[in-house]
Amino acid sequence: MRALATASDPRWAAVAARDPAADGRFFYSVRTTGVYCRPSCGARPARPENVEFHASAADAERAGFRPCMRCKPDQPARSERQAAQVAALCRFIESAEQPPTLDDLADRAGLSASHVHRLFKQVTGFTPKAYAAAHRARRVREELVRSDSVTSAIYSAGYNSNGRFYADADRTLGMTPTAWRAGGADTEIRFAIGECALGAILVAQSGRGVCAIALGDDPDALARDLQDRFPHARLVGGDAGFEALVATVIGFVEAPALGLELPLDLRGTAFQMRVWQALREIPAGTTASYSEIAERIGAPKSVRAVAQACGANTLAVAIPCHRVVRSDGSLSGYRWGVERKGALLRREAEPS
Secondary structure, rough: OHHHHHHHHHHHHHHHHHHHHHHEOOEEEEEOOOEEEEEOOOOOOOOOHEEEOOOHHHHHOOOOOOOOOOOOOOOHHHHHHHHHHHHHHHHHHOOOOOOOOHHHHHHHHHHHHHHHHHHHHHHHHOOOHHHHHHHHHHHHHHHHHOOHHHHHHHHHOOOOHHHHHHHHHHHHOOOOOOHOOOOOOOEEEEEEEEEOOEEEEEEEEOOEEEEEEEOOOHHHHHHHHHHOOOOOOOEEEEHHHHHHHHHHHHHHHHOOHHHHOOOOOOOOHHHHHHHHHHOOOOOOOOOHHHHHHHHHHHOOOOOOOOHHHHHHOOOOOOOOHHHEEEOOOOOOOOOOOHHHHHHHHHHHHOOO
8 A cells, every 4th residue: 555655646756767856846765774865866766665755854854764875865956066066157257357268167166177068058058158258248238338438348348359349249239339338329220100909019120120029008108118228229210111011010910820030130148049049939829838948948947037038028029939838838927918928829829
């Protein structure tokens, strides 16, 4: 009876599979050995009739069991130790005047360079080099706002030459450094507001591509939000040609099967860019969970960051964050309203 009760407990499946995702959720003890373990322990499998489950390590010890010497359940989990190691390396990168080399990081962590590279990407989804580049890009955006000149901002952000920065400037800022520092001054953005089945829709385009698609109930509020994003840009009402672009976007909202291929002006961090690219690869009529997107971009522990990147998306339907749902399939927050998210998904699910 005890064996049957254990084998029918969902926790037993995690123990049998040595599932690391179950670590921390519960512990199990083995009466014949007198020890307790994590679900992922690699020790020889126990017979189910000898196993008991415990909510915590303290509960197992109060029941008279001692910690396993192999999986060390009384110590922080390996994943927690690794996350702490990588967090320390991230702080080291952020505090360094120049991006540290992989060998610098390996010396800091007391690990091999290849191990540091693999571990850093596993935990953050970035290589150390990409993380350093993303941090430096964020620093230069901040420095351009508060520094006396573009040159001082470039060097304060850790670039060792103007040429190296300007080679990346368009991708990093989406405009010239001077224009960014002036809040988008001398940047022209055309826009128009129309009506679709989901309410008012605003479409805006810079010289690089469509930079905003917003949905709402109040056309004036949409225009104000655009002005807030580009406070010093010249906002110009769209002409007849631009109205055709708006019609294309509205057509996609009404009939998603038509597809939407537009040049986009994407402005975000390196991590956000990776998430947004993954969203664009979700076919119309299907959905993916936040955890699935995190897996696809190689950052399985970054589910919350994926959700934040979805929330930071300013290009409704073009970057289809409405196709991302909770693991149980239910709808979560959407920048333009959960009701609109549901409506978009229903339209996409309709047979063409």
